[in-house]
Amino acid sequence: MPQTRPPLGAVASYSFPKPQRVTVGGGTVVAIDVPGQRLVSLRLVHPHGGAVEPLDAMGVNVLTSEVLEDGPDGNSSLAPALERHGAEWMSRVNWDGFITGLDAPANRVNEAVRLFADAVRRPALNPDDVVRRREQLLERFWLEAATAGTLAMRSLGGQLFTGRYATPLGGGPVRLADITPETVASFHAESIASVAGTLVVVGDLDGIDLEELGKTVFGDAASVPERESSVPAPPPGELPRILIVDRPGSVQSALVIAHRAPSRSQVDLPRAEGISEVLGGMFTSRLNMELRERLGYTYGAGSRFDLRRDSGVFFMSTQVEADTTAHSVTSSLEQVAELRESGVTEEELTAVRESNTVGLPVSYSTARSLAGALVDMVVHDLPDDHVDRNRAGYERLTKESLDSAATEYLHPEEAVVVVVGDADRLRQPLTDTGIGPVEVRDPESLWS
Template structure:
């Protein structure tokens, strides 16, 4: 018996809940009360990410993040202790922040938060644990860079930046492998142990004393220090150019077309991300339709912004058969130029609007997703109504505003094309594209 498909109703309106803020000692608690949400997401944000690492200890942030899992008693003691309260630990490092946290049933929050505070402020940092974790991270780095796509992506920083951004966030195996237990202890003492940070709490907070929660997490720590937001300089070299990271015998190539972009605060996100989605951020994007659907070169192609507090990167990426590498690059650049020259279509505008507004109630339906949004606001000093402003920005998009975004943010003439593939096989065809001079590098020397 056939049934008639129900008609879609009007999209539900959505307003992101306004957080409450409570100053506690040197820190701030930022909280959203979600009645009925019995799993609380707690995140402690320190504005000290990998970008501020000393150049003689690159990778120390990620190593410290890993070692925190060994807990106050060392030897991987944290997870079993938290499991007794049904809590799950999380820790991640970005260029701009060091974020630790818990997801825990609200009725076990008080018990688990004591373990959390000890794990962040007073970890064992045993030398044996640090050395073991360091070796695991170095091994993981090489295992991950066995993937051509990962190798290409990790090679981009050194082509766009000098200083810390020139090396992958993990520090590279050379620098990371030289980080000592003493450097980990020094880094931890100067950051997580001594500075308060901002505590994000989302869930059903009925009966939760936010001030008391903040006291237990912040203790007698000090206020965070201001960070230097000077944009890093680019390395010397002609633009555009092509860099081949040699993988002899590779039958496929991973390619990344990358350029510098403004910082997070300097970008009008709805316009920038809107034009990026049209170019490569959706299945129906121009790159995917050209490289996958029309040419059949790849399973997928994409683009996106990596925006940081002091700078940014715009990237296009895909993976193709070696013999189609050169044409894939020229075709990708042609799509950028076509978007800049001819502008977006009405259908593309409608798709971008709907994809960034209709699904918001689902996007922020969990404590974790709402906490993630608050973390982003804290890291980038965004207003409490940031999500609503973003939604309004997408609703107000026009073809003209997206056309201007393509002109403002997409600059293929300033790009570096990084290709992970067989240099002997690719050098000739890549030179013939005329994109720019072709340089070949050995991956073994990139992060020595």
């Protein structure tokens, strides 16, 4: 006999687990106990992301992160050593943090963490490994930049910022090529090995001594120094404006429309991200319905905020056929103008509320996702109840609060439009839009 689906119950309000904190030497352990979760996620956070790199060593964070995978014995020795304990290494860098870590079975954490600590504090940093990793990153840069969407995003920084943000996080091909093994060793000694950081631990903590883990990982490293931040200046030039990154013969265009935004601490996150979702963050968003469903120009269009400690970026992006590029740009800007003028609908308000509250138990159902949330809190100095405050902010959203977010956070009059495509084919149609001056650049010249 066919079975009927059981009726849906009432949506339960989600509360993020309260972390415990243990100060150990110069560092802090932040942990969440999840009984029964036998895969423990451990993350070490250093506040030395790409934003604070000196301009003569751009990309040293990313290169150092890669070289750490070679382990204390060099030559890619770390992964096999961790695998003997069922553990997996991870390392990533963003503008505001240098994050290393591992996932390991709870009953093998102590052994794996000893290897982890050696890898982070006492890596081999063999010059041959550094050069090999650097050459791999350089090759990867151009392989990834062969994708038009990636090239468009990497071209964006120089249109919005001067200083470090004008060059991609990985340093760009020219700057990265100049980094020597000695530069990596110096950066590691000053910013990683000698700085304790914050250790995030999530999983079944029964039988795990957090203080001992902290001692193993931190050793005698010093506490995190105060980080100075200042808002980076914009480059000169008229706004709005258009940059064409030339790809002769391309039958498609990748386009990004972006403007500067406040830093994360200055933004009301539910309102800002809520209005971005209405515009381009959901399948039913304005951009997707216009460019994909009504005009048939693209498989998908979206928007989001990239919020950092000292500044931010808002951008819309899509890829379209070359002949529809100019109309795609003007149509996207028209969607922003209409949203600012008329505001959101009740259906859009409900969709934003539900998409950011109903699914939270699933979003934070694993040790990795909980650890990711804690890392975010550490990097951005957020309170332990940040997730709950954010959820409550989405629950309080009204049409009026989202309407005001559209005028507060969306500024098409300050936008730069980056288009990767055939300049000969695109220059005149984009000029005819009247958006602003049009410049054409060769990809090879962007980061020289």
